[in-house]
Amino acid sequence: MDKQYKVQVKDLHKSYGENEVLKGIDLAVKPSEVVCMIGPSGSGKSTFLRCLNRLEVPNSGHIYIDGYDIADPKTDINLVRQNIGMVFQHFNLFPNMSVIDNITLAPVELKKMSKEEAQEAALHYLDIVGLKEKANVNPRTLSGGQKQRVAIARALAMKPDVMLFDEPTSALDPEMVGDVLGVMQDLAKEGMTMIVVTHEMGFAKRVADRVVFFHDGKIREDGTPEQIFEHPQHPDTQNFLNKVL
């Protein structure tokens, strides 16, 4: 693996039975780089992200994150996973505990942080996502956008090296989308390394250092937002953009 990269993926393959979903993915992400992944539904974007923190086990290939090969069965995946934050379309907050308890759970259980230290940190991250005043409420009382911002705070509380986002705004009412994207843009500005699957082309244009176009289990095109959105080279990219823009 190459030390200049935070994440390096080499020739990644993943099949479900006969269905080959990832057909040899290569991707390298530098520290503080923001990579947006776009592409049609079913092209393998979620499967790819899930391989990155081994929610899925790839069939072959290598995934290096901070020098550890995630695809290697000998790697302590729980340790690695603590350094990878993941935010999903559906927020998966624990409904039976307060917002702040949602955030402190993993740092206390997995990082062995003291309760007081974890709570102080949680308030800091809630402040970052603009929800400090919601610390003690039940997540059920929050709007979708607020839940998603809590989910981001919860991921940040583990102090991850890399944040993965899988369509974090797709399930939100339109008026909630801006706040969540705003939080993500701030994170990017702060230097977080991020891989973001999104249909928000405006966000990709504004925030991404690089845009990757997925199609049929392969990366068809990889370039700056300007290259991908203004001068797409591959007909599949042109087709896709014509449909969504």
Ligand code: ADP
């Ligand atoms: P995307 O996120 O780009 O929409 P996915 O990665 O979700 O695409 O899905 C890619 C393909 O993998 C689809 O054909 C989907 O049906 C298949 N797939 C995804 N997850 C599973 C699974 N757990 N079992 C079987 N097939 C799956």
Ligand code: MG
């Ligand atoms: Mg998906």
